[in-house]
Amino acid sequence: MEIFDNLALGFSVAVTFQNIFYCFIGVLLGTLIGVLPGLGPVPTIAMLLPITFGLPPVSALIMLAGIYYGAQYGGSTTAILINLPGESSSVVTAIDGYQMARKGRAGAALATAAIGSFFAGSVATFLLAVFAPPLADLALKFGPPEYFALMVLGLVASVALAAGSVIKALAMVVLGILLGLSGQDVYTGTPRFTFDMLELADGIEFVALAMGVFGIGEIVRNLEDEHSRKVMVQKVKGLLLSKEDIRRIVGPILRGTFIGSFLGILPGGGAILSSFAAYSIEKKISRHPEEFGKGAIEAVAAPESANNAGAQTSFIPMLTLGIPSNPVMALMIGALIIQGIVPGPNVVNEQPSLFWGIIASMWIGNLMLVVLNLPLIGMWVRLLTVPYHILFPLIVGFCCIGVYSVNNNALDVFTMALFGVVGYVLVKLDCEPAPLLLGFIIGPMLEEYLRRAMLISRGDPTVFFTRPISATMLALAVLALAVVLLPSVRRRREEAFKE
């Protein structure tokens, strides 16, 4: 079967000394930032982008992917041990995981999280291998109008599925696109929004924007209220699960994997939404719903499986369509572009070793994570208590040198400072900055496909509605918007996100 040939190719790429090494570095760093306070995968990947320039594309992507799913793992450790979710996707895990830790069952909770994540990661990786190539083949048949419609749908869906005000999120997308259009116009070479600065001819540096908003801005937000972290459990014991535990977690892990794999493909939802959904479904079907919130092992197994599955399957739209479903995927697309690879359906066919190598490395990385997390848990526990006031100046320093090293250009450093302030102000005004980054990455592609589509149709905008695929996608986008803007759904949605 073709898929096994492909997977064999993938493993032959992933199991080289160099790539295993970068995979290891990636998951190690990912776990580290998941465990350390106030540092998420977005600024970390942005900081490390410059370092990956010198690597071959496969190694670079393998390492960056490792950081992403490694962070999901590390985030659950802090959620369980100190009731502080390291990543937003482990918010749900904290509810029951921490209660388990208080009852002296931290080991069982950590083991459940690790087993669930590993199983979900393996299944989702396999799904990625099965579904990505046909999806890419389908996308190859798309013309400019279909691509334009697909991107609009992707952006709208990511807005509709995210928390917070839909209109504000849409405004952030539009603002992101406008910022993304800065620099020389591809067709005419006319400089746009450059204020006659030569350094801006290539546009606003993507790394500077991402690090400013998600790195510097986040630091200021963390400095609002500083509190020390207390670790419940100094020594984690009892990593082995009892037969009863195993019996109780099989169902939740399977359901969590299924939910996470499905929701991960959708733009915007990914890891966060899937963990929430998995938790509420388990609570609904459980025979002991009263245990939820008081240390139910199912409530750790399901969301942890779901968020890891979602993290893996969110690679599907990124690798096959070139469309990012969350800020991390936007950074991955940035990394591909920097490496000279055009993201989109051609990646699967033209760069098979890259595509299958990444997939195979994900499975290897998930295996490494189990080894890293269970036996070495003592080391991570000690890192949990690193005080933030020591950590954050180092992060600022890293961001500075990292952003400078992209182009050896001081203007990028100032851009980062500016977007740090912008990011903080936006968060304070309840405008989530994540859609801004998605818009920024998609903006130039969106304009190009729009221009090409209009050229083909001789300036007739109805082309988007007369071609069936693009019409369907635009209709779906309008429908998604209409649904979330309906007053009744709006109220329910707000409640759902509060819970």
Added chain:
Amino acid sequence: MTRFVKSPKDVASGLLLILLAAFFAWQALDLPMGRAIRMGPGYFPMILAGLLGFLGLLVLIGGLTVPAAEEDAGIGFRRWPWQALGLVTLAVVVFGLGIRPLGLGPSMGLAVFLSALASRRFNIVTGLASAAIMVAFSWAVFIKGLGLPLPLLGPLLGGY
């Protein structure tokens, strides 16, 4: 706040968005628009600026009519960590200004030390130690390891 403003956050966001839209539209005015069949560089930005302004208006109207949720504490300018915001931004700007003339060592040290000041738990020993560690680390990784064309000490300090 007056009674007209039901949700200060939304009113502020709406005004900010409209202002940004106006700014982008003003910038795009100088660009050739072209026509739909062959769009000029100003065509798409102008559409987007219009859309941004419209969305900003919706947010503004919402802020004037729909009361904010009860747990919403407002913008709370006075509670903003102004000192932290200022110091961290200053640290980054100082790094950008210093990197060429002063070199990596001094600008990195200054940036780390300045941002350490932003914490309420700042103490001089850890501040200086962090700065020293980061200078040594960035020298090892970025100059030795990655071979960045950057001197540790810039021309102003007798470097090259």
